[in-house]
Amino acid sequence: xxxxxxxxxxxxxxxxxxxHYSRLSHARENNDKVVYTFVPGNLTELLLSFDIxxxxxxxxxxxxxxxxxxxxxxxxxxxxxxxxxxxTYVKCDIGMLESGNIGPxxxxxxxxxxxxxxxxxxxxxxxxxxxxxxKYHCPVTMLHVPYQGGGRVTDAMVEYVVEQLRxxxxxxxxxxTGRKYDEARLQGLLELSxxxxxxxxxxxxxxxxxxxxxDAYFGGVYYIGPIFTSFRGTEDGVAYYRELRGEVAERxxxxxxxxxxxxxMGPERYRLVVEGPPNWTxxxxxxxxxxxxxxxxxxxxxTKVGGLYDDGFRHDPEHPLETxxxxxxxxxxxxxxxxxxxxxxxYVREYEAxxxxxxxxxxxxSFSAGQLVILREIETRTGRPGxxxxxxxxxxxYFSAANIKNRIESYLQMIEQRRRTEAxx
Amino acid sequence: LRTLERAGCxxxxxxxxxxxxxxxxxxxxxxxPIEALSIAFLEHSVATAxxxxxxxxxxxxxxxxxxxxGAEGVIFAxxxxxDPALLxxxxxxxxxxxxxxxxxxxxxxEDTGQFQTIREQAGTFSDSIKLWSEP
Numbered sequence: 267x268x269x270x271x272x273x274x275x276x277x278x279x280x281x282x283x284x285x286h287y288s289r290l291s292h293a294r295e296n297n298d299k300v301v302y303t304f305v306p307g308n309l310t311e312l313l314l315s316f317d318i319x320x321x322x323x324x325x326x327x328x329x330x331x332x333x334x335x336x337x338x339x340x341x342x343x344x345x346x347x348x349x350x351x352x353x354t355y356v357k358c359d360i361g362m363l364e365s366g367n368i369g370p371x372x373x374x375x376x377x378x379x380x381x382x383x384x385x386x387x388x389x390x391x392x393x394x395x396x397x398x399x400x401k402y403h404c405p406v407t408m409l410h411v412p413y414q415g416g417g418r419v420t421d422a423m424v425e426y427v428v429e430q431l432r433x434x435x436x437x438x439x440x441x442x443t444g445r446k447y448d449e450a451r452l453q454g455l456l457e458l459s460x461x462x463x464x465x466x467x468x469x470x471x472x473x474x475x476x477x478x479x480x481d482a483y484f485g486g487v488y489y490i491g492p493i494f495t496s497f498r499g500t501e502d503g504v505a506y507y508r509e510l511r512g513e514v515a516e517r518x519x520x521x522x523x524x525x526x527x528x529x530x531m532g533p534e535r536y537r538l539v540v541e542g543p544p545n546w547t548x549x550x551x552x553x554x555x556x557x558x559x560x561x562x563x564x565x566x567x568x569t570k571v572g573g574l575y576d577d578g579f580r581h582d583p584e585h586p587l588e589t590x591x592x593x594x595x596x597x598x599x600x601x602x603x604x605x606x607x608x609x610x611x612x613y614v615r616e617y618e619a620x621x622x623x624x625x626x627x628x629x630x631x632s633f634s635a636g637q638l639v640i641l642r643e644i645e646t647r648t649g650r651p652g653x654x655x656x657x658x659x660x661x662x663x664y665f666s667a668a669n670i671k672n673r674i675e676s677y678l679q680m681i682e683q684r685r686r687t688e689a690x691x
Numbered sequence: 692l693r694t695l696e697r698a699g700c701x702x703x704x705x706x707x708x709x710x711x712x713x714x715x716x717x718x719x720x721x722x723x724p725i726e727a728l729s730i731a732f733l734e735h736s737v738a739t740a741x742x743x744x745x746x747x748x749x750x751x752x753x754x755x756x757x758x759x760x761g762a763e764g765v766i767f768a769x770x771x772x773x774d775p776a777l778l779x780x781x782x783x784x785x786x787x788x789x790x791x792x793x794x795x796x797x798x799x800x801e802d803t804g805q806f807q808t809i810r811e812q813a814g815t816f817s818d819s820i821k822l823w824s825e826p
Binding site: 346347348349351352353356389390392393394396397400406408631 | 740745771772773775778780782784785798
């Protein structure tokens with residue numbers, strides 16, 4: 267295996283994450299309070315305004331997948347009665363908990379003082395925290411975010427979420443920490459979020475250039491790391507995105523393609539939009555199946571699960587609770603099927619993609635339901651071919667490398683064939 | 692259901708067609724009707740896998756059902772890939788464990804060829820209750 271190529275921003279992110287997990291491991295001796303919550307609809311700035319440390323179980327699960335620990339954790343959960351059909355993030359998390367709750371840096375994670383159940387379109391989240399409550403015996407505060415069934419955010423929906431923040435979430439955080447809600451502090455953190463979000467969007471939209479200087483799916487999951495987790499609203503987050511933007515700007519200036527773990531990618535031959543989360547257990551191998559073919563992902567839906575910023579939304583310090591509500595309402599998992607289709611169609615057109623490829627994850631109903639409808643609709647609307655592959659988030663039993671590679675190659679051949687038939691005589 | 696009965700089980704309670712018996716109390720006929728409906732759904736609806744249980748013991752309603760009907764065991768029959776039901780099961784099973792109530796579980800799909808397996812499993816379960824349960 268070759269040594270992974272890293273840029274300074276990657277090393278910065280690695281240090282940030284290590285520092286966060288180190289703080290978590292010392293949370294009890296430092297009297298830090300800990301809240302477990304979810305990536306979509308996370309209220310990081312609000313938590314940080316109380317000096318609370320967030321833990322995101324999905325991130326722990328995907329990290330376990332990348333560290334080849336998830337198979338063991340899932341097996342443990344299944345032995346405890348969890349079905350093989352359900353979300354593998356949940357089973358991985360339960361298995362990790364039952365194995366001593368050792369985090370990705372090898373240090374033990376603290377138990378939660380509170381489970382903040384931000385419900386944004388993924389029903390499994392509710393069951394997940396019901397399960398964790400049984401294990402940790404700690405309080406749960408639910409933030410119910412209405413689904414965008416009608417395809418838009420109404421004022422009533424925003425008011426409903428703000429009211430929950432005022433009457434449920436903030437009082438729970440005040441009670442837990444013994445501190446009063448400090449709106450001025452929250453506003454300062456939201457201003458930092460806005461700055462980082464500007465740079466993130468610039469980075470993601472750099473993929474509109476040819477060649478794209480980034481891969482907006484495989485590379486994209488690293489780019490969203492800080493802003494989707496514990497670093498939105500922090501100076502570290504701002505510094506990371508400023509540095510990342512500088513690196514991407516330099517690649518753009520030099521006409522370079524994305525940097526992959528194996529080094530600089532070769533010539534760009536295919537531009538794809540990808541829908542669905544990636545597989546984490548064979549992440550590098552999965553990426554290589556694309557990069558070796560010269561296929562670059564120019565836009566993806568997965569990089570919008572923790573916030574959709576490229577439609578113009580930014581956290582607004584002037585309206586702190588309302589902006590948190592609008593953020594939660596706008597996460598990708600909270601969008602209706604027609605909205606998802608419209609977003610992906612826009613990506614295919616604006617990023618001049620050759621087509622839409624769906625990675626359908628066996629155990630993720632939140633993404634997988636309706637994906638075949640999405641595929642056919644995008645093909646019809648754009649006239650560009652769609653592809654469909656299947657894998658799983660963190661269960662290695664459902665990553666069939668040969669089968670997936672065959673399907674990707676067939677899909678790229680289909681694009682090639684389409685180009686030949688459409689080329690002017 | 693016929694397969695379970697052929698396996699020796701008498702079904703004394705179930706959670707089928709829950710939509711027709713969702714509310715356990717009459718909706719208040721006075722006051723704001725929207726508020727009355729909201730309270731009915733939030734506070735007087737059946738505890739199911741699709742309802743978030745914010746407070747209280749998970750599985751308490753299932754244990755109550757067993758006690759009320761005199762059931763000797765519980766069969767969990769969930770549809771494949773039904774996340775709410777399947778994620779609920781470990782919590783409900785833990786409640787049954789605490790109450791000392793035997794149970795078994797299987798998944799079903801649209802493949803009708805699985806009935807023989809279900810019958811064997813349910814038959815073994817009912818036999819085990821007959822043979823080893825305390826009177």
